[in-house]
Amino acid sequence: MAENGPGQDPEGMDEARLASLDERLKAAQDAEAARTAATRKKPDKGYSQGNRVLTELIAGIVGGGLFGWLFDRWLGTSPWLLLVMLFLGIGVAFRNIIRISNERPE
Structure with missing residues (x-):
């Protein structure tokens, strides 16, 4: 039961x-x-490209300025190498930014 x-x-x-x-x-x-x-999903490619662009811009300006300042100190040509290297760094940064922007997004 x-x-x-x-x-x-x-x-x-x-x-x-x-x-x-x-x-x-x-x-x-x-x-x-x-x-x-x-x-x-993994982060957007646009977000990572934006970070790369910012990094390239900052690194180009700071790197060019730093090397120009160091060469000016070493060679005693102040401020000419600083200006030349700064503009060279900006040019390289813009070239890299254009290269990044031409990459195909996925």
């Missing part, structure tokens, strides 16, 4: 309910993975 008491399912029903629950859980996990896959 205890086997067929109220609130208890026959033994075969437990396995079917668990299998059904596993299927629904798997479907819900797959749907959640598909929904969040769009938001977990």
Whole structure:
């Protein structure tokens, strides 16, 4: 009598309910993975290109200015090599920025 008491399912029903629950859980996990896959993309190429452009611009100006200042100190030609190297650094930075902007976005 205890086997067929109220609130208890026959033994075969437990396995079917668990299998059904596993299927629904798997479907819900797959749907959640598909929904969040769009938001977990890697960063945009435009964002990384913007960082590269900023880095090139800063590095060109600072690098040219630093080398020009060092050569001026070493050769005693102040401020001419500083100005030449600064403009050279700016030119190289702009050339690299143009090269970066011509890359094809993915």
